[in-house]
Amino acid sequence: MQKVLNGKFLKKGEYTRHTILEKAFEISYKKGYQATSIDDIIALTSVSKGAFFYHFKNKDEMGLAMINEIMYPGMYEALVIPLNEDKPATQSIYDMIKSILMETPAFDPQYGCPAVNIIEEMAPLNVSFKKVLSGLVNETQNTLEKVLLKGKEEGRIRKELNVKQSSMFIITGYMGIRNLGKLYGVDCYQEYLKELKRYLSSIE
Amino acid sequence: MQKVLNGKFLKKGEYTRHTILEKAFEISYKKGYQATSIDDIIALTSVSKGAFFYHFKNKDEMGLAMINEIMYPGMYEALVIPLNEDKPATQSIYDMIKSILMETPAFDPQYGCPAVNIIEEMAPLNVSFKKVLSGLVNETQNTLEKVLLKGKEEGRIRKELNVKQSSMFIITGYMGIRNLGKLYGVDCYQEYLKELKRYLSSIE
DNA sequence: TTTAAAACCTACCAAACGGTATGTTTTTTT
DNA sequence: AAAAAAACATACCGTTTGGTAGGTTTTAAA
Numbered sequence: 001m002q003k004v005l006n007g008k009f010l011k012k013g014e015y016t017r018h019t020i021l022e023k024a025f026e027i028s029y030k031k032g033y034q035a036t037s038i039d040d041i042i043a044l045t046s047v048s049k050g051a052f053f054y055h056f057k058n059k060d061e062m063g064l065a066m067i068n069e070i071m072y073p074g075m076y077e078a079l080v081i082p083l084n085e086d087k088p089a090t091q092s093i094y095d096m097i098k099s100i101l102m103e104t105p106a107f108d109p110q111y112g113c114p115a116v117n118i119i120e121e122m123a124p125l126n127v128s129f130k131k132v133l134s135g136l137v138n139e140t141q142n143t144l145e146k147v148l149l150k151g152k153e154e155g156r157i158r159k160e161l162n163v164k165q166s167s168m169f170i171i172t173g174y175m176g177i178r179n180l181g182k183l184y185g186v187d188c189y190q191e192y193l194k195e196l197k198r199y200l201s202s203i204e
Numbered sequence: 205m206q207k208v209l210n211g212k213f214l215k216k217g218e219y220t221r222h223t224i225l226e227k228a229f230e231i232s233y234k235k236g237y238q239a240t241s242i243d244d245i246i247a248l249t250s251v252s253k254g255a256f257f258y259h260f261k262n263k264d265e266m267g268l269a270m271i272n273e274i275m276y277p278g279m280y281e282a283l284v285i286p287l288n289e290d291k292p293a294t295q296s297i298y299d300m301i302k303s304i305l306m307e308t309p310a311f312d313p314q315y316g317c318p319a320v321n322i323i324e325e326m327a328p329l330n331v332s333f334k335k336v337l338s339g340l341v342n343e344t345q346n347t348l349e350k351v352l353l354k355g356k357e358e359g360r361i362r363k364e365l366n367v368k369q370s371s372m373f374i375i376t377g378y379m380g381i382r383n384l385g386k387l388y389g390v391d392c393y394q395e396y397l398k399e400l401k402r403y404l405s406s407i408e
Numbered sequence: 409t410t411t412a413a414a415a416c417c418t419a420c421c422a423a424a425c426g427g428t429a430t431g432t433t434t435t436t437t438t
Numbered sequence: 439a440a441a442a443a444a445a446c447a448t449a450c451c452g453t454t455t456g457g458t459a460g461g462t463t464t465t466a467a468a
Binding site: 038 | 456458
């Protein structure tokens with residue numbers, strides 16, 4: 001019991017489990033989830049196949065754990081926390097999206113957004129993935145809605161605005177630009193952000 | 205020389221080649237490109253593996269042919285042609301997107317859009333795919349730009365609007381809603397379309 | 409210090425994968 | 439009708455895949 005992660009002490013087993021998930025996240029972000037083999041993962045972790053299957057009863061259980069234990073907290077840090085800062089609603093949303101797009105070194109435009117990728121790939125194929133990913137998107141949309149609603153109350157956003165509709169529209173834009181970025185790189189991020197700003201000012 | 209396709213007479217070889225591409229398109233739309241095996245395809249076409257490799261020297265060459273010979277014409281029919289109808293710009297764009305989303309029986313919300321799917325999956329992994337898919341998106345964006353420009357000239361769209369920016373924003377929205385639809389189905393299409401209409405009226 | 413549980417390792421397996429080699433049939437040209 | 443080219447079929451191959459069996463080491467509780 002001497003391994004440390006984020007200031008927490010972990011049992012050895014918990015630590016290896018977590019590194020497996022982290023490495024699986026890294027590889028599947030670039031190669032896709034299905035194309036990432038268990039052999040790929042254990043090669044990068046220098047953990048044996050026996051250890052892998054001690055912690056996860058099959059690949060998909062690992063994949064679900066990866067979403068819950070790596071991507072969920074990552075989404076929280078990149079999205080929920082910044083949106084709770086005390087700024088005008090539209091500014092807060094714009095800054096958050098710009099920050100995710102331009103200032104997250106772990107994300108490479110050519111590989112898009114891990115969450116978007118795995119939705120695209122796995123939601124149609126596996127109901128368990130679909131459920132847990134729906135939960136993740138629900139949370140981000142709820143957070144956006146709250147910000148827009150608060151903006152309304154502060155009189156900074158149009159009273160007639162349908163916040164559910166608008167927050168969904170913002171999310172689809174983000175998902176789309178992450179996809180387009182795979183073709184055109186950061187250049188198209190800039191143009192997207194400009195038009196996003198225009199859209200946001202249109203709801204003020 | 206008696207096989208007929210779209211009113212054209214095809215040599216037998218050309219016909220089988222085309223059916224291979226069509227079936228490959230069908231399966232890979234639902235399973236993903238990489239997860240679709242050659243055995244899957246030949247099982248559905250009742251064509252032998254020898255025939256497959258007579259027509260394509262490997263799987264990726266088939267995949268590229270599938271994009272060029274199936275998806276490209278499909279994009280043309282669903283996008284370019286409708287946008288050239290004589291309507292006000294924003295109306296034309298809205299109708300086209302609504303039609304693709306709601307009135308294309310071959311597309312199932314849970315499986316998204318074939319073009320978006322294969323961009324997401326293959327653009328980061330294979331430069332040949334990236335190139336041909338960039339071409340496809342370029343053409344759709346150019347078509348959108350032309351429509352917006354024409355709308356400007358007719359005085360129906362704001363003079364200050366950056367058409368490149370706006371057309372890209374519209375495309376990212378479409379890509380995103382196709383992704384979100386995998387989680388929430390047609391229900392979210394409706395809400396997206398409402399906000400799209402709001403956005404389009406904001407550029408008038 | 410003993411003991412039991414947790415954590416891990418090695419070697420293996422059947423199925424599926426993309427692709428090839430070699431031959432046969434069908435179609436077209438001469 | 440003969441010859442050549444196009445179009446296909448069958449059987450196979452090496453590799454990779456997710457997963458298992460069975461034993462060994464490491465850690466923590468008694």
